[in-house]
Amino acid sequence: MDVTGDSPPVAIRQANGEGKCFNNHNGIVQPLLTDLYQITMAYAYWKSGRIKDVAVFDLFFRQNPFQGEFTIFAGLEECLKYLQNFHYSDSDINYLRQTLPPSIEEEFFVFLRKLNADQVTVYAIEEGSVTFPRVPLMRVEGPLIIVQILETTLLTLVNYASLMATNAARYRLAAGKKVRLLEFGLRRAQGPDGGLSASKYSYIGGFDGTSNVLAGKMFNIPVKxxxxxxxxxxxxxxxxxxxxxxxxxxxxxxxxxxxxxxxxxxxxxxxxxxxxxxxxxxxxxxxxxxxxxxxxxxxxxxxxxxxxxxxxxxxxxxxxxxxxxxxxxxxxxxxxxxxxxxxxxxxxxxxxxxxxxxxxxxxxxxxxxxxxxxxxxxxxxxxxxxxxxxxxxxGTHLVTCQRQPALGCVYKLVEINGTPRIKLSQDVVKVTMPGRKNAFRLYGADGHALIDLLQKSEESPPEVGVRVLCRHPFQESKRAYVIPTRVEPLYKEYWSRGAVRVQLPTLDEIRQRVQSSLQTIRQDIKRNLNPTPYKVSVSDDLYNFIHGLWLANAPIGELS
Amino acid sequence: MDVTGDSPPVAIRQANGEGKCFNNHNGIVQPLLTDLYQITMAYAYWKSGRIKDVAVFDLFFRQNPFQGEFTIFAGLEECLKYLQNFHYSDSDINYLRQTLPPSIEEEFFVFLRKLNADQVTVYAIEEGSVTFPRVPLMRVEGPLIIVQILETTLLTLVNYASLMATNAARYRLAAGKKVRLLEFGLRRAQGPDGGLSASKYSYIGGFDGTSNVLAGKMFNIPVKxxxxxxxxxxxxxxxxxxxxxxxxxxxxxxxxxxxxxxxxxxxxxxxxxxxxxxxxxxxxxxxxxxxxxxxxxxxxxxxxxxxxxxxxxxxxxxxxxxxxxxxxxxxxxxxxxxxxxxxxxxxxxxxxxxxxxxxxxxxxxxxxxxxxxxxxxxxxxxxxxxxxxxxxxxGTHLVTCQRQPALGCVYKLVEINGTPRIKLSQDVVKVTMPGRKNAFRLYGADGHALIDLLQKSEESPPEVGVRVLCRHPFQESKRAYVIPTRVEPLYKEYWSRGAVRVQLPTLDEIRQRVQSSLQTIRQDIKRNLNPTPYKVSVSDDLYNFIHGLWLANAPIGELS
Incomplete structure (x- = not known):
């Protein structure tokens, strides 16, 4: 796996050298751009003495948008910038002091004031990749309090970016390679930043330009x-x-x-x-x-x-x-x-x-x-x-994703202090896959991706030419042997010890990645009408682990 | 009409005294947040020597959202802030110089660098009012070049704000007065600012609070x-x-x-x-x-x-x-x-x-x-x-307005250099109402609003107790006499000579306005299932004027 954990930290590229706009744009993305319950939970954890607890969260979606069978992952670079800049200002602390109940201990605010993302580690799939339901896009590890606090903002940054990039990629597939596609939706976008994000992520998804001049200036996208x-x-x-x-x-x-x-x-x-x-x-x-x-x-x-x-x-x-x-x-x-x-x-x-x-x-x-x-x-x-x-x-249909205006990414606790956590639900699709996991994409002889495989993180990766048993995560009888001709580890370590650990791609490189990643997916999975679902599987070990934990945690009902 | 044109300019209130966030938020809303064609048109106008031409544009929508029969107008204060701050920076001009064709004359950039909204006049309906299709929400007058340039940004600021406030008001009507409503949608919003705007305008529309801490800090909204x-x-x-x-x-x-x-x-x-x-x-x-x-x-x-x-x-x-x-x-x-x-x-x-x-x-x-x-x-x-x-x-359904994620506000030229302009269309609903118009809301004996009436701006306003003929704008036979018990002029002059001309309401006052304005509308217009359309009419003079101009401009077809 391409984990470059020991490489020196890499500065994030500045978009277009235009500090002013760039900073203004990012100004909104700050630690207070979150749900209040992240802060109340932080206090309750702090108050319970759980400062040293460590947790692992998976960020994933359960269903592809637009009745399709694939999703483009986008928004990662913005997540990393958010981590890099994470800290509460004095003004933030003052606001929280006014807003939270007066019983909150002052020492907690001292704790918050010093909080940053230096102890967080983020593994993620490469931005611009084709992804599928249940395979975590990001795995976020670190002290329970901070990784919990990150939830809302990471979801906000990934949800719309991925939805928009996916929508744009679908338009590109529909239009074919030769037709030019321009994003003209600013006036109908959901807020000024909705418009900017639409320009950026539709470009990533395969559009050729935008009418939005500020997007052109900030992201160096052709404007028309x-x-x-x-x-x-x-x-x-x-x-x-x-x-x-x-x-x-x-x-x-x-x-x-x-x-x-x-x-x-x-x-x-x-x-x-x-x-x-x-x-x-x-x-x-x-x-x-x-x-x-x-x-x-x-x-x-x-x-x-x-x-x-x-x-x-x-x-x-x-x-x-x-x-x-x-x-x-x-x-x-x-x-x-x-x-x-x-x-x-x-x-x-x-x-x-x-x-x-x-x-x-x-x-x-x-x-x-x-x-x-x-x-x-x-x-x-x-x-x-x-x-x-x-x-x-x-315009409108593209930028508001009219057919489905939200992607339902979620952020779920899967491990705490080394102990796996499972969230049960009467709805099997909502059951989480516990523990720290790795993900691999296995390719077939014709070069197409065959299946994604989730494993427990301690398992050895699948090997080229070696038969591996891939199981449906919940349906016992659905299993298949696969002999991969290529094995692609899906995660890289993007953030650890307070710095970005990988040279981040440019916007144009991410845009290229979308097309090359889509190339590896069979046509019937990408088609508009009744597409075939791509297979996402778990290793035999992970299957047994999930189902053991499930049985151990599920209450036995009583009919009366 | 409450035109306070001679009052001294009034500073726009700062939200919550938090300069930092406030400025960051507004940082995105700047003259380059527009479609490129506004700038190319500006150059073509400039090049044609039309610097002194003056124009009138109407900003309006053609259809209420969510299969309903009313719309809450919101976003006005943000439009005024945009006008107040309108100017191109050196960095903007440099970007445009790189982006536009090299044949653009340098003098045009000098012109742009000095451009501001001082000569623009904006009449608008009060923010938070119930409004209806075809009645302009804003009338924007001034030099052709600048009023054309304003189009995209004004639409961006009004479209989502009004959609969101309307959506929230509908939830409030559905839930009744006693139930508390909280906005919890940040993680599913269309971009970080989409989330902030959702918090603000759902509060205006009748919600009691938000989970979004930054929105709480910036707009002084209760956070939960x-x-x-x-x-x-x-x-x-x-x-x-x-x-x-x-x-x-x-x-x-x-x-x-x-x-x-x-x-x-x-x-x-x-x-x-x-x-x-x-x-x-x-x-x-x-x-x-x-x-x-x-x-x-x-x-x-x-x-x-x-x-x-x-x-x-x-x-x-x-x-x-x-x-x-x-x-x-x-x-x-x-x-x-x-x-x-x-x-x-x-x-x-x-x-x-x-x-x-x-x-x-x-x-x-x-x-x-x-x-x-x-x-x-x-x-x-x-x-x-x-x-x-x-x-x-x-969350999701509220902030993304899932049922209809865009409001189709448009911005149409209705007069140039004193001459009315009509835009014809095979689709009668797309025909514009030419000329500079005023709008009045006429109330009946029971205190409910009966009808909105558009007039040519030179007509005298309707009077209480005096019979007035209200005509359907396009269907000749649909006419009614109305004797109003109250006449509400819908427009105030909000912006002229480079300044805001009215003391702007606080967020809470706008929120109150939504409820009091909805109170004046009959229940059957507000109901969820098969609501009755509210009537929007034109005066006899305006009717004859529109149809005269229409006939004069429409080509006579030839069947072959």
Whole structure:
């Protein structure tokens, strides 16, 4: 196992060198960002003299989101930053002193004031990995009081990050590799930071960029955007150009009048495309001209403010051809309403016609971006209709994870002072797996992951080429022998003795990790409709250990 | 209309005097927290010479969330703070210079660097008011470039805040006035700030407190919490008390042994309640004793770790009676799993039995808190089953607004340089109402709100006792005469000439406003099942104006 426990501590990379924003963002993530009961429990433990007790907690989820069969683990780096900065300020202590009952002993606040995460050890799966229910994403060990206190904040940092990265990865799977995906959801996000986290974790999950400028600045993510309907409708007629209609001709070095060029181009184009020029909006054409003058090298036009077919496409083509006259290439269009499959095909037809007529092959490949209330199902349906869309800009459904807005990660005590703990429940899915465990991913001959295997931490790891018995954790008869061609230990020691112990990956490396990790998972596990569950198993030793402890702890009922 | 335009600017209250957290929180809300297209549009406007153009935007929603018929408006104070702090830093400008195409003229960055919200005027409905579709929550006026730039951030600040406050208000309506409601959702929130906003706006919407300590510190909201299952299961047996089992007897001033008392109390109680003492968990009793010693005046016990009926209730009563012996009163229990209606009734039965047997009437009124995956429907169903719950602690469903995780507020251009703008759409619900408008709420003889009325801003307000024609904005035949007994102008001028123009309410005043505003709305509009839509109308003048403009702008189709 790649435990680099003896390596020197590694500083966490600063995002984009922008201390200001970065610190502001992290400012919220502080020890008081927690549930009050963490502090009341801490006091009760302290009061009971349990300062030296040590515990092990598992952080895991019980069910994959979005009716899928996989989950991307994300949020680890933020957890490590939280550990690094963990301490209560004087102001925090004062607030707690006012808030907790007056009977709290003053010495407890002295204890809290000195508390940090130096004695905590965190093992975790690599951020960006595909993960599965019940396999702990993180194992947190250390003094009972501090590891209990960490619960809420670690859950907050992992839950939404993983949900969002998973959602984004699903959109990427639905859209295929070639289509560009942009996150445009800030305005509908759950709070300002919800928006920032959405930008960051959708990028990790496989998106290509965001509209969120602050996310771009903080995380060094590509930012994209053009104009809104309001921009188009703020222009009524050519008079709104206020004589600012000149653009440099790259070929001659002279300025040319874009209004003259574009109105001239409208004539032959309207004939070619069979669109009446007086049906096309003059305000829209004015707006597109002004935008082209501002961004001659990056001209993308919103074409659905009035009517895509009768106005937007003609106006776009007139401006794009004018730009071409001056040595510029337009980039494409955005459609924000209507039947996206039909309209994208219509637009491609128009581009093809112009390309052919004027012998400009690049005109056929102009980008078509779509952005109207798109979700995973919309993309799958558009695929079936052979859409011609090159880029989806996705907002609400992506950032709020509308289909399932919360991932249910939990944080459960599994060992205390070396003694395993089991939480029983009438619901078998809620029974915890006791003790300190390791996890391995076993690969088959074709390179795909076959099964995840949990073992007691003292067991020796499975070996390549050696048969290992993998058991269902709760169903006695479900067992299988596996001869792995590769064994991947899932945990690394990320945090111990007060420092990060591993060189942390960059955002782009985590983003790569998502794709390479997804590559190792069979297609039927990743598909949208009725995916096959991936197998998570326990070793024979762990199975017997769990069930022995279970029987020892479960009360025998009495029917009456 | 209460326009206090001439009053001196009023400083925005600082939350709780805690500068540090407060600033950290707001640190994210800055001009770069926006969509890139706001900046590219700004450049295109600037490049077109439209620096002096002025515009009016309406911020509104088209549909109430949660299949309901009302929405609570929230987020206004945060919008005003954003306006107050609006400016691009040098670091922002540097980032934009790197990000935008190199062709952007340097002078534009000089322009941006100096940009602020001093020339913007904001009219808005009072924060915490009940509002309805199509009635603008805010009207934002000023130079086109800056009012356009504000779009994304204002939407971000209003959308989730209003959604959350509405969700909380619905839970309050479902639970009734007497039941306490606590927000416990931090760990499942969409990002750390999503959690903070949830705490704040659920308090505004009618919750009584939160588990989120930082929210308590920042917003001065009551924070609540006791212990988790992990606390209970971290104790195995009496040995875990490590001899810390003494508690001060308030009556005698002597210390008493709580372990001795509680184990002694288990005998008669187990007989009274018909529970075998050896079925009740020793670890649980140990945990409860230790917690009672830490919080003798605030003892609440989680009773479902092992078995509510066979273990938790007996152990709780034993500890509560021991506390009583020493002069303390327990507060109650929390149940986090199982059939909440049944278990709460069972618990109340037990409390009643003890109360009667030992002649302690207060024991009957011990609090029962429930906290397992509760949503609005759960509460309504529990109501039908005559539950005995005094307090609900609600997490995931509340904070992520699981039933509908986004409110679709939009920000639409309605006037530019004094000329009204209409956005047409094949979908009539998406047609905007052009021009600068005022809004009034008209009340009937019984004191309830009858209808909201939008007028052109130059019309005189409706008058009490004078008949006014209220028309459906789009359906010609839907009209009604109304003689209001009270006319409430909905807009105040909140921001102009660079300052807040109204003394802003405290969080508690906004919270009061929600309840008083809901009071004025008829019950059938607020009910959960098939609520009646509230009427939103336009004046005859505005009706004719909209439809004239609509006809003038809509292209005449051609069937072929």
């Amino acid at each position: 955007g053009t104009h809104a309907h309001a921009y188009i409708s703020s222009f009524s007629n050519f008079g709104d150009l206020q004589s600012k209609q000149m653009l440099l001709d790259k070929k001659t070095g002279q300025e040319q009048d874009m209004l003259v060029l574009a109105t001239r181009w409208r004539e032959p184009l309207s004939e070619l495309l069979d669109i009446m020029p007086d049906e096309a909006s003059e305000g829209e054409l004015t707006a597109l001209i002004s935008f082209a003058i501002a961004f001659p090298e990056g001209f993308i036009a919103l074409v659905d403010t009035y009517d895509v077919k009768r106005s937007g496409l003609l106006n776009f083509c007139a401006v794009a051809m004018s730009l071409h006259d001056l040595g510029y290439r337009a980039i494409g269009i955005r459609i924000d309403s209507g039947d996206l499959a039909y309209l994208s095909n219509k637009a491609r037809e128009v581009f093809n016609k112009v390309a052919e007529k004027y012998d400009l092959p690049w005109f056929s490949t102009l980008q078509i971006m779509a952005s109207n209330d798109i979700n995973e199902e919309t993309i799958l349906s558009l695929n079936e209709q052979n859409h011609q869309i090159d880029c989806f800009a996705i | 919490g006791t212990h988790a299952h992990a606390y209970i299961s971290s104790f195995s047996n009496f040995g875990d008390l490590q001899s810390k089992q003494m508690l001060l007897d308030k009556k005698t001033g002597q210390e008493q042994d709580m372990l001795v008392l509680a184990t002694r109390w288990r005998e008669p109680l187990s007989e009274l309640l018909d529970i075998m003492p050896d079925e009740a968990s020793e670890g649980e009793l140990t945990a409860l004793i230790s917690f009672a010693i830490a919080f003798p005046e605030g003892f609440i016990a989680l009773v479902d770790t092992y078995d509510v009926k066979r273990s938790g209730l007996l152990n709780f009563c034993a500890v509560a009676m021991s506390l009583h012996d020493l002069g303390y009163r327990a507060i109650g229990i929390r149940i986090d799993s199982g059939d909440l209606a049944y278990l709460s009734n069972k618990a109340r039965e037990v409390f009643n039995k003890v109360a009667e047997k030992y002649d302690l009437p207060w024991f009957s009124t011990l609090q029962i808190m429930a906290s397992n995956d509760i949503n609005e429907e759960t509460i309504l169903s529990l109501n039908e089953q005559n539950h005995q719950i005094d307090c609900f602690a609600i």
